[in-house]
Amino acid sequence: MLPRSEYPRPQLVRDNWINLNGKWQFEFDFGQTGEARGLCAADAGTLFSQEITVPFCPESKLSGIGHTDYMNCVWYRKTLAIPEEWSCDKGYVLLHFGAVDWKADVWVNGTLAGWHHGGYTPFTIDITKLIQSGENVITLRATDSQLRAGNQSAGKQSPRYESFGCFYTRTTGIWQTVWMEYVPEVYIDKLNITPDINNSKIDMHVVLCGNMAEWKDLRLEAITLYEGKETGTKSIIPTWRGSNISVDLNELHLWEPLCGRLYDLKINLYKGTQLVDSVTSYFGMRSVALTDNVILVNGKPVFQRLILDQGFYPDGIYTAPTDDELRLDIQRAIDMGFNGARLHQKIFEPRFLYWADKAGYLCWGEHANWNLDISREENLINFQNEWTEEIQRDYSHPCIIGWCPFNETQQNQSNRILNTIFELTKQLDSTRPVIDTSGWVHHRARDGRAGTDVFDVHDYEQSPDVFKEKYLPFSQGIVPPHVTFSPIDTWLPDIPYFVSEFGGTRWAPQEESSGWGYGKGPDNENDFIERYRGLVTSLLDNPKVCAFCYTQLTDVEQEVNGLYYYDRKPKFDPAVIKAITSQPAAIEK
Structure with missing residues (x-):
């Protein structure tokens, strides 16, 4: 059975296409000498010693490789025949890659056909003039050598050999569907x-x-x-x-x-x-607007009860094993009372957004900026290009209700860079709010305005009483808690206030001696429920808070603060969590 056989681009669908997922030849290139050794040649088949299942990355079990150490460079090779009815005299044959981490170079029948920088966005190559009747060879080199140098966006991919804290197994090479389509002149x-x-x-x-x-x-x-x-x-x-x-x-x-x-x-x-x-x-017919400190959907205040979703899977890493697993992750969140998610430190694939569109599931689109040093000019150029590609790819999805290019930048951040990316985002999409950088240090724009449409904070206080007392003065009109490092003058009273990370409570009774989460874990399940109730209710009852995002949907490897285990089994009765999460919020009354 062909893995991930569904059409990968749900908002621009054609009938005339071929899915290229499945078995490809594969070869490690630790010394980055593959081109010199002739791996890109059309007749290089005997130089490839392994087989991989695309679209799963070689770190994953589903790929059939399962190599989790650093791979600076890997090669893929596939032979195929082009359908005779795809006459190149009357049209074009396009080769599409959903995502390849990080730099991709593509050869067709031994000739370099194109390349792409960026591990999260799609690219297309016109291969019409390079194909031939009979057998054709597609070769791809994926270079992923700059993660440890801070020169590429990597999100939560670990910069160490091992996973640690909130960093997890890396993804190298192809991790979304590869496909071809025939188009007319x-x-x-x-x-x-x-x-x-x-x-x-x-x-x-x-x-x-x-x-x-x-x-x-x-x-x-x-x-x-x-x-x-x-x-x-x-x-x-x-x-x-x-x-x-x-x-x-x-x-x-x-x-x-x-x-x-x-x-x-x-x-x-x-x-x-x-x-x-x-x-x-x-x-979908919907509007998003900001007014009176709240975010409106179709002109009505909607409290965003969001869950942090990092999009990792035990057997596929960045790639869901099936299309239905994408849908089920959304349903799992809804079953616990959430109406949306921060799609955190990863650009999720279009099929996830398709299921979110169908469910009415509210999503914030993010970039995987962690690990990228944007103070280097060449890195900023790569970031701008990939961020632009993301917004252009996902612009038409009704589920996307806001953008956030950065997460937890620090006090030494460049406000000029933040302002440039904020303004770029508004130019690309004037219909959605933008958070300049999530959670830590917001900035003022050049003209003195707030440099963000929404002011958000990250707060992992574990005591419900302390948490409530911290936000209580804000409900009475006093300046809100900034929690982390934002200067007081970056908040203005007409800006919506969003607690975009909280909770993160460790709960792993199956792993008593291991696992990571925020603060001291509760003593038992009932203590967890009461802690969750106290934290959530404090925010729902506060008329100055317009949204929250609980950390997180599932455990991810050693991070055990999910409401579901990594294998997607619920830790708690979803109905109990839903009854707490879905209580009416002050802004909705």
């Missing part, structure tokens, strides 16, 4: 969707690509549907660098928290009367 390349609930319409930006010689007599058609019923249509003459299309909806069905009402969307491209390309997508 002019084709639909990109699609961004912006909902406008006040005017019952969507605004789209559609980018075409292909042969300019064929750029004549073209027409773009957009059709929206809800539960199979057509709700709007619009046709335009496209322009080369991108076309804007607005479609009025004759029925408005709002996408709401825990109620993910989705419209279907079909985009057709005609040349004259002939249909030359067609893609399907979907969208």
Whole structure:
């Protein structure tokens, strides 16, 4: 059975595609001499000594390799035949990689076809001119040598040989689906969707690509549907660098928290009367706004009861073993009363966001900035590129309600860099709030305004009484607790206040002598429940707090502060946790 066989790009779907997951040849390259040894050559098959199951990283059990020491460089090789009907005289063959950590170089039949920097975002290579009839060879070199030097984003991947504290097993090379698709001479390349609930319409930006010689007599058609019923249509003459299309909806069905009402969307491209390309997508009608210290969804205050989700799996590391496991992780959080998640220190794959869209699950999109020294100019360039790619990839997902590029930067941070990335994010997406850097040191913008749309803190106080007393004055209009290092003048009274990490309580009765969490663990299960109740209720009852994020959904390796074990078995009765988490919040009353 082909692993992870589902279509990997749910918001731009074509029928004509081939999933390249499964068995690939594999070779370590500890000395980074593979190119000199000819591993990139078309006839290098005998130089590869192992086999790996893609898309699982070689550190994982599911890959069939299970090597967890440092791998500065690894090579992949796959032979395949291109379908005869994919005529290269009338279209293009595109090779897609969902994510390769960290630098990828790709050869087709021994010729370098393209490369990409960044371990979390997708890239596409046009291989039309390099393929041949009969057997073809795809070779990929993944270089992951700069983690310990602080030159690449790594999130929670351990910079030591071993996992420790809140750092875990590394991911090297391919960790998302590899696939090919055939597209016509002019084709639909990109699609961004912006909902406008006040005017019952969507605004789209559609980018075409292909042969300019064929750029004549073209027409773009957009059709929206809800539960199979057509709700709007619009046709335009496209322009080369991108076309804007607005479609009025004759029925408005709002996408709401825990109620993910989705419209279907079909985009057709005609040349004259002939249909030359067609893609399907979907969208949700919702708005996000800030007012009176709260975050509004569709104009209503919504207390965000979020869970910290780090997206690690015991047997797949960064890659869920099945598509259904992505869905189930969302359901596990909902079963305990949460309505969303911080997608923490990892850019989650599009299939996770698809299931979140369907569930009405509120998500903050983050970058995996830990380990990256952004004071170095070349590193900042790489960060900007990958952060831009993430926002462009995920812009149309209704589940994404905010962005946060950095986590826990410290007092020696560069406010100029933070301000630059904050402003870049607002330019890329003006429809969502942005947190400049989560939890520790916020900054002021150049013009004196707060340099963040939302002021957030991380607070792992374990005593419910102390926790409540800390935030009680804030509810009475006194300046809020900053907990960590933010200067007092970075908070302004009109900014929503978000306790974006708390709890983290260690609970591992199965591992009495090992495991890590925050503070002293409770003596028994009842003590845990009462501690959880006290911490959560303190925030829900505070009218100045608009959101919280509990640490965390599952244990991850040695970190044992999840509400579920690493194997996803619940530590507590989900109904008991849900009854506490889902209590009405002050801002909702």
